[in-house]
Amino acid sequence: MHKNKPINKKDQVLTEIFEICQKRNDYVFHNDLVKDISKKVGFGNPFDATKIDNKDKLPQILLDNDFAVIHLGNGKHQFIKGINKVYHNFEPIQETLEWTYTKSLLNEYNSSESNILSVANNQRILHHFLFGKDTEFDSIDITQRPKTYFPHRTKTSFAYNFGKDLYIELNNIQIEIDLTIEFQGIIGVFEGKNGKPESFAVYQIYHPFLYYYKANQLSELKGKIKEIYGVYVVKTIENGITNLKIWAYTFENPLDITSIKFVKSVCYHLKL
Known part of the structure; x- marks a missing residue:
């Protein structure tokens, strides 16, 4: 109870x-x-x-x-x-990093979810989290740098399992993808939130994950996507310090939403 x-x-x-x-x-x-x-x-x-x-x-x-x-x-x-x-309940944070942070003009102008992801992206935090690098991406050759794709909505159709007992067919549904980053065939799809949620609705990262998984099976992207991660970014302000807590997930069975698998988590302390 x-x-x-x-x-x-x-x-x-x-x-x-x-x-x-x-x-x-x-x-x-x-x-x-x-x-x-x-x-x-x-x-x-x-x-x-x-x-x-x-x-x-x-x-x-x-x-x-x-x-x-x-x-x-x-x-x-x-x-x-x-x-x-x-x-799905958020796992404990595995690692905490101090991140040197140069505050830009619009960083704290609003607290929207898109702003959270914009700040994390502009500060190269998302690059570091996904690929383990940051300033090394300052290459003139754009193919050697991660590419960012901004929020978009799209309509698509899905069919997938909800565990062993339920099969779902979604026709012409609208999905929202807050942010996508791609580098050398590795894709991260992002969801951002303020506050301290203890859990999240799995479909928020699963539907974008499945969108790209499906593209890798059927479209002109077939076979070109190597890995897909659903990434959740939560912004908190504690004792005047901004923290970005980030979790990465994948799905062991790409066609079963209940097969979510935790990959890693990091908290970035933004240090001015």
């Missing part, structure tokens, strides 16, 4: 939908139901109701019954048993 938490309107929406699904013994539901319940309880953004980026934000009824929400595409969602299949 989890400690009871205050209920907000978003929690109310999911709680009512879950109770409806329980009564009819069918845990698949459509956006139409989300809109109806959102209107009923006065929650102004029904499209956000099913988006929960860490398990601590789940409403109490889901925590108590060990259910989480997944997206099925075409306006459909499903409550599935097993919160820890949907969310």
Whole structure:
């Protein structure tokens, strides 16, 4: 049993939908139901109701019954048993590094997720984390330097396993990739957050991972991608010091979202 938490309107929406699904013994539901319940309880953004980026934000009824929400595409969602299949707890930090930091004009201008990744990229921290180098990339030959690809949204279709018991087909879904870095066939796809989340929704890094895995199987990129990492960057400010905590993951079975595998973690203390 989890400690009871205050209920907000978003929690109310999911709680009512879950109770409806329980009564009819069918845990698949459509956006139409989300809109109806959102209107009923006065929650102004029904499209956000099913988006929960860490398990601590789940409403109490889901925590108590060990259910989480997944997206099925075409306006459909499903409550599935097993919160820890949907969310992954961050591993302990393995290494802490002091990183000499020259503060630029716009570095602290806003605290958005894109700004977090921009600062980490501009400071060569992401290069160092993925490839173990930084200033060595100051080559005139662009093929000898990592390439950065900025945030984009794209529509695609996926089919993959959710463990042994569930097969998911997502048709024409929109995915968001916060940042991509590529160097000599190694790709890192990044998600950024503020604060101190203890967990994250695996699909946030899995869908971008699968997007490039699929490209490596079927497109003009076939066979050219050597490795793909899903990377999570969390910014905290502790005692006036900015820390960037970074975790890298891959998937042992690329077609199973539950096969997430931890690779490494580093905390970078930004030292002025």
